[in-house]
Amino acid sequence: MEVYADSAATTPVKPEVITKMMDIYETHYGNPSSIHSIGRDARKYLDESRRTVAKFFGVKPSEIIFTSGATESNNTAIKGIAYQQAHKGKHLITSKIEHHSVLHVFEQLEREGFEVTYLDVDTEGIVNLQQLREALREDTVLVSIMFVNNEIGTVQPMYDIDAIVAESNALLHVDAVQAVGHLPIDIQDFNIAALSITAHKFGGPKGAGVLYVKADTPVTYWQLGGEQETKRRAGTENVPQIVGLTEALTLANANLDDNNVHLMNLKNLFIVTLQERSVPFEINGSMTDSTGHIVNLYFPFIDVETMLTLLDLSGIYVSSGSACTAGSTTPSHVLAAMYENDDRAKHSVRFSFNELSTEQEIKYITMEIHKIYHKFKEEV
Ligand SMILES: Cc1ncc(COP(=O)(O)O)c(C=O)c1O
Known part of the structure; x- marks a missing residue:
C-alpha cells in the first residue's frame, strides 16, 4: 500500500x-x-x-x-x-x-x-x-x-x-x-x-x-x-x-464542513489507534485548537531520519516538518519555540492529510509505526 x-x-x-x-x-x-x-x-x-x-x-x-x-x-x-x-x-x-x-x-x-x-x-x-x-x-x-x-x-x-x-x-x-x-x-x-x-x-x-x-x-x-x-x-x-x-x-x-469532519475523524482515529497499539508518543501542538489535516507526533524511541526512512520503505510518505527545511538537519524552529526539550524536534514527525485520505490509510500507518516500535524496542 x-x-x-x-x-x-x-x-x-x-x-x-x-x-x-x-x-x-x-x-x-x-x-x-x-x-x-x-x-x-x-x-x-x-x-x-x-x-x-x-x-x-x-x-x-x-x-x-x-x-x-x-x-x-x-x-x-x-x-x-x-x-x-x-x-x-x-x-x-x-x-x-x-x-x-x-x-x-x-x-x-x-x-x-x-x-x-x-x-x-x-x-x-x-x-x-x-x-x-x-x-x-x-x-x-x-x-x-x-x-x-x-x-x-x-x-x-x-x-x-x-x-x-x-x-x-x-x-x-x-x-x-x-x-x-x-x-x-x-x-x-x-x-x-x-x-x-x-x-x-x-x-x-x-x-x-x-x-x-x-x-x-x-x-x-x-x-x-x-x-x-x-x-x-x-x-x-x-x-x-x-x-x-x-x-x-x-x-x-x-466541501469545507464535510472535509473538516472527515479530517478530524481521521486525526482522532490516528491518535486512538496508536494508543490502542501502546506505541509511546506525544502530540506536538493542540488537539483542540488545530485543523484536522496536520498531526505532528513525538516518538521518543526513534530518531526522525530513521523513522522517515522506514516509513518510506513501507510506502508511507511523510516529513519531519516544513518541506522547505526537510533537506536540512536543523531541528524545527517551531518545536524549538514550543518545548524546552531540544531533543524533541529530532524525534518528531509530521503527518498531513487531505480530504482524499482514508481510514484504511490511517490504520496502515499506525500498523507500520507499531512494527517499527517493536523492531526498535527489541534492538535497544
Ligand atoms: C505557512 C506557509 N507559508 C508559506 C509557504 C510558502 O508557500 P509557497 O510554496 O507557495 O511559496 C508555505 C509552504 O510551504 C507554508 O506552509
Whole structure:
C-alpha cells in the first residue's frame, strides 16, 4: 500500500483543476494584456478568476494580486509595508513559529535597521496575546502572524490578534496558507491589511498564489516592468495557473464542513489507534485548537531520519516538518519555540492529510509505526 501523508507540503492537483487548466493552455492561450480578441479572451478568464477569488474572501477584485505563491506574497507584503511605513516607525512584530518565507524576511529587515519582536508561543503553539499587547508601540508599523501553523496545525486566535492590532498604529499581515480549505476566511470579519495564500496546498498547481492587499494600504511594490496587476506586480499573468487556483479554491470551499469532519475523524482515529497499539508518543501542538489535516507526533524511541526512512520503505510518505527545511538537519524552529526539550524536534514527525485520505490509510500507518516500535524496542 502507498500512502501520501505530506499534504501540508503540497497536495495532488485535483482532476477538475487540471481539466480547467488544460482548456486555458490549449484554447485561451492569449496574453491577457493584448488588445486583440485572443488577448481579450484570456483577459476574460483572468478577470473572472479575480472576481471569484475576491468573492471567496469577501473583498473587492481590485484588492487581489496574483503572485507566484505564498513566498512571493509574504515577501511583497512584509517588505512592502515595512519600507512604505518606515517613516512612521521601524518596529515590527511576528512570531517565532512563522514559515521561513516570513521569518527570513524579518531577519533581513533587522539587518537593514528595523527592530523586530518575535513573539513566544506556548506548548500548544499558540501566540502569547499578552506579550503581543505589551510589544505594540507607537512606532510599530507591522504585525505578521500566520493563521494555521504548517508544522503542527495549530490555529491562532486570529480574531483576538486582529482586535489587539486594530487598536494600535500597526497593520496586520496574515499568512493564511494552511488555513484555506480548513477554515472559512471572510476577510471582512477582520481588519487585516494583507493576506497570503498559495494554490498547491489545496489541490491547485504549484507556482500560483494570491496576495490580498486592502485598498489604500501603503505598500512599496518591488517587481518592475509592465503594468500588470494594476502596476503592483509586473509580469505576464499566468492565466492557466490562476484559473487552476480559482477552481481549487472553489472546490475546497464547497466541501469545507464535510472535509473538516472527515479530517478530524481521521486525526482522532490516528491518535486512538496508536494508543490502542501502546506505541509511546506525544502530540506536538493542540488537539483542540488545530485543523484536522496536520498531526505532528513525538516518538521518543526513534530518531526522525530513521523513522522517515522506514516509513518510506513501507510506502508511507511523510516529513519531519516544513518541506522547505526537510533537506536540512536543523531541528524545527517551531518545536524549538514550543518545548524546552531540544531533543524533541529530532524525534518528531509530521503527518498531513487531505480530504482524499482514508481510514484504511490511517490504520496502515499506525500498523507500520507499531512494527517499527517493536523492531526498535527489541534492538535497544
Ligand atoms: C505557512 C506557509 N507559508 C508559506 C509557504 C510558502 O508557500 P509557497 O510554496 O507557495 O511559496 C508555505 C509552504 O510551504 C507554508 O506552509
